[in-house]
Amino acid sequence: MQFKFIEEKIFKVLMYMATLTVFGFVLSIVWTVASKGWNAMSWDMITKLPGGGFYIGKEGGFLNAIAGSLYIVGISALLGLSVSIPVVFYLNVYLKKRSKLAYAARLAYDVLFGIPSIVYGAFGFTLMIYFGLRTSLLGGIIVVTLLIIPVFIRSMDEAARQFPREILDAAYSLGATRYETIRVVLRQIAPGIATATLLSIGRAIGDAAGVMFTAGYTDSIPSSLSQPAATLPLAVFFQMSSPVKEVQERAYAAALVLTLIVLVLSLAGRLITSRFSKNKLQ
Amino acid sequence: MRIKSLLTHLSNMTGATPDGKLIGRARKFFRPDYKFVRETEDTKLEVRNLNVHAKDNHILKNINLMLPDRKITCIIGPSGCGKTTLLKTMNRLTDLEEGFRITGEIILGNEDIIGSGEKIISLRRRIGLVSQKPCPLPMSVFENVAYGCRIHGIGNRRKLKMIVKYYLEAVGLWNEVKDRLNTPASRLSIGQQQRLCLARSLAVEPRFILADEATSALDPLSSKNIEELFVKLKRDYSIVMVTHTLRQARRIADYVIFMYLGELIESGAAEQIFNHPQHELTKEYLSGAFS
Numbered sequence: 001m002q003f004k005f006i007e008e009k010i011f012k013v014l015m016y017m018a019t020l021t022v023f024g025f026v027l028s029i030v031w032t033v034a035s036k037g038w039n040a041m042s043w044d045m046i047t048k049l050p051g052g053g054f055y056i057g058k059e060g061g062f063l064n065a066i067a068g069s070l071y072i073v074g075i076s077a078l079l080g081l082s083v084s085i086p087v088v089f090y091l092n093v094y095l096k097k098r099s100k101l102a103y104a105a106r107l108a109y110d111v112l113f114g115i116p117s118i119v120y121g122a123f124g125f126t127l128m129i130y131f132g133l134r135t136s137l138l139g140g141i142i143v144v145t146l147l148i149i150p151v152f153i154r155s156m157d158e159a160a161r162q163f164p165r166e167i168l169d170a171a172y173s174l175g176a177t178r179y180e181t182i183r184v185v186l187r188q189i190a191p192g193i194a195t196a197t198l199l200s201i202g203r204a205i206g207d208a209a210g211v212m213f214t215a216g217y218t219d220s221i222p223s224s225l226s227q228p229a230a231t232l233p234l235a236v237f238f239q240m241s242s243p244v245k246e247v248q249e250r251a252y253a254a255a256l257v258l259t260l261i262v263l264v265l266s267l268a269g270r271l272i273t274s275r276f277s278k279n280k281l282q
Numbered sequence: 283m284r285i286k287s288l289l290t291h292l293s294n295m296t297g298a299t300p301d302g303k304l305i306g307r308a309r310k311f312f313r314p315d316y317k318f319v320r321e322t323e324d325t326k327l328e329v330r331n332l333n334v335h336a337k338d339n340h341i342l343k344n345i346n347l348m349l350p351d352r353k354i355t356c357i358i359g360p361s362g363c364g365k366t367t368l369l370k371t372m373n374r375l376t377d378l379e380e381g382f383r384i385t386g387e388i389i390l391g392n393e394d395i396i397g398s399g400e401k402i403i404s405l406r407r408r409i410g411l412v413s414q415k416p417c418p419l420p421m422s423v424f425e426n427v428a429y430g431c432r433i434h435g436i437g438n439r440r441k442l443k444m445i446v447k448y449y450l451e452a453v454g455l456w457n458e459v460k461d462r463l464n465t466p467a468s469r470l471s472i473g474q475q476q477r478l479c480l481a482r483s484l485a486v487e488p489r490f491i492l493a494d495e496a497t498s499a500l501d502p503l504s505s506k507n508i509e510e511l512f513v514k515l516k517r518d519y520s521i522v523m524v525t526h527t528l529r530q531a532r533r534i535a536d537y538v539i540f541m542y543l544g545e546l547i548e549s550g551a552a553e554q555i556f557n558h559p560q561h562e563l564t565k566e567y568l569s570g571a572f573s
Contacts, residue, residue, distance in 0.1 A: 096380055166417045169375055170479070174430035174486050175407030183429070188420040279420045279466045 033259055037252030045253055050219045055239070057246035062254050067221045068229035069258075071137060072211065073204045076144040080200055083145075084152035085193070089185060092160040093168070093178050106157070112150040118209035120147045125213040138225040140215025147210050148200035155199055159192020160185065190276035198269040202262055208233035232258045325351045325391075327372070327409075327490055327520065332386035332396075334367055334376070341367050343544045345386070349490070354512055354521045356535035356552075358528065360572060364544040365524040369492045372522075373409050374402045390490075407434065410483030410519075414495040416475035418467035419482075423459050426467045426478055430486035449481040453511060473504025480511065484519075491515070493523040497530065509534050528568065532556060540564045 044061045051060035087105075095102040124143035133139055163185060171181045186193070208231070216228035217238065232254055239251035327349040334342040342364045349355055357365045367376070374395055376382045388395040395405055407430075419426050427446040436442060446463070450456040455477045459470065467478055476496065483491060493512070497505030512521050513534055525531050531538060531552070538555040540548045540563070548561045559565045566572060 098380065164417075165378070166413060166415065167419060169378070169411070170413065170417045170419060170482075171429070172375060172378070173373055173406055173409070173411035174433065174482065175403055176430075176433050177403050180433045184419050184421075279422065279468070 030259060033252055033255045037249060037254075037256040040246065040249035040253040041256065045250070046257060049221070054219075055242060055244075055247060057244045062230075062232075062235045062250070062257075064219055064221055065230040065232045065235035065254060066257060066261075068137070068140075068215065068218075069205055069232040069261075071222065071229060072140045072144050072215060072231060073201055075141050076148060076204055077197060077201055079141070079145045080148045080152050081193075081197065083149055084156060084196075085186070087153055088156045088160050088189075089182055091157060092163060093181060093185060109150045109153045109157075113154055116209070117147055117207045121210040121213045124210070128214060134226075135214060135216030135228045136226045137215060137222045137229040140211045140229055140231070141225075143210045143214045144204045144207065147207060148204050151200045151203055152196050155196035156189065156192050159189040159195075163188055187279050191273045191280060194269055194273040194276055198266060201265055205258065205262060205265075206233060208237055232261075325489065325520075326389065328387075328389040329368075329372070330387040330389065332368075332371065332388065333384070334364075334371055335383040336379070337381045341544050342371070345546050347539060347546060347549060349520055349522060350537055352516055352518070352520055353536035354516050354523060354534050355537040355539060356531040357522065357524045357539045357541060358526075358531050358567070359541035359547075360567065361526075362543075363541045365541055366494055368541070369411070369494050369522065369524060371396075372490075372492060373406055373411055374398075375411070377402070407486045408489050410480075410486070410488035410491045412476070412480055412483060412491065412493040412496045415499045416472055416479050418470070418475050418478055421467060422464045423467050423470065423478060424463040427482050427485050430482060434486060445485055449485045450478075452484060452515075453477040453481040454507065455481060471504075473500050473507060476500055476504065476508060477511070480508070484515075489520065491519050491521045493521065495524050495526060498526060505530075540567065542567070 042061075044059065046061055046066060047063055048059075048061035049064050050062065051058060054060035091102050091105060120143050124139060124146070127142075128134070128139050167184060167188060168181055171184050176184075211229075211231050212234060215231060217230045217234050218228040219230070220227075222229040235254040236251045236258070239247045239254065242248060242251075329345050329347045332342055332345040333340070345368065357368065359365055370376050371384060372388055372395065376384060384396055386396060390405055390408060393401070393405060395402065398405055419429055421429065424446055427449055428442045431442060431445055436445070447456060447460075450459065455474060458474060459478075462469075467475065470478060476499075480491075480496075491512075497508050500508065509530065512523065515521065516536075523531075523534075535552040538549065538552050539546060540555065540559075540561075542563050548555060548559060548564045555564065556568065559568055
């Protein structure tokens, strides 16, 4: 057999194995979390607040953390979207290709993207001290919003830069102003926006460091923006560090819930994306 | 044929006679809120001393021409002679490209397109553009035609429906798409897409239609459709068409403009250019010595 065919076979096998390994990682993570957390998992866990003595293994659940996480992530995603869409639209429709402002802005977002979330947490903490705020839902929302804006902008910008110029030409030749092309642009990059939202939510919901100082932790569901809020990653963190075995199992149960939420969101995102792409060209 | 029956139909509705002005009246009937500029200053598009530079390239050199009213003018010439740039300059889509320097005047009615600043937005409405590759907007068939009307302030759903139907009928697409107005425009065949783009341009009521090789991406049958459509539309619109196919120009042109390397070499009535070209270059190009 010729060398090139052997070469082809070897690399094909290597690529196949790499693919399998990654797939294996996913399965083993889900398996670990599920098998360790399954014992502690019960209907009470996800529908009840922690009772007295929850953290030494007595009854209750971590609904406080689920609710807190969903609040923070939901509101932050909305805020993040409403800041990022104008940014992306301005960068791609108003500024010219080789604009210095666009270059500087993109560089800045890349830097922001790379900053670890603990730094955002520390920054948010300083801000809160400055304004005299205490750990609260609002603090958590602000920090998580800051954290996910670069994720939003980067992935939407990626989609918007592929935007075919001719479509803009077509809209302009009908007498559209730059602003009026927003409907066209948004529809074309809708799948990109959906993907960006998924990525951002994934990053936001799993982030522990950012919310540790800013949202705090509490056993109740926050009823206003100024109250502290619990989050799932912190529920995992605190319970995992307990010496009591039941509590450790509950940490895995919380991790399982977190994983399931992300999984459901990803599947929903796929469905939504395919729905949004129906109008997209090419 | 379809347009004619449509006109008769409309004339019964409006009480007008089916003459050349009818589409205008029909428009008034559909959209009384539109300011009506048709028979007055809007009929003339004139290019004076137009020079276009892109960086160090002198793309268009001292172009002077006047587009005849309600005729099909074909711009012919070899690749890279500036035909497309000329069309884009007439619509000031060159604004989007970087490093373009334009001097001269393009007069539409009484207004200079080149010097119109921000007013270009309202001028563009009066010059429709059909591009080489059909370029539907990423929306449904209905929304594609309605988009232009929406951005010019028509939000009434019933009115939009009438307008969309009217212009889809005008381009002979209504019967093909009436049951799937809500499907994405990208699902139509390429010939249908091109007619949709034409309907979209017509829906904002231009006076001129600029077509940049509008049939070159289409199959023979679709391109025949478009050609026939242009011949029908010329009773109400002035059409400028860039084409690479000499045979097409022969079929539909009333006037012909021959360009070569950014210069306007010869222009005139179609029979004259095709049968008795004056210039050496025109003769060579028409005989196929270069292309």
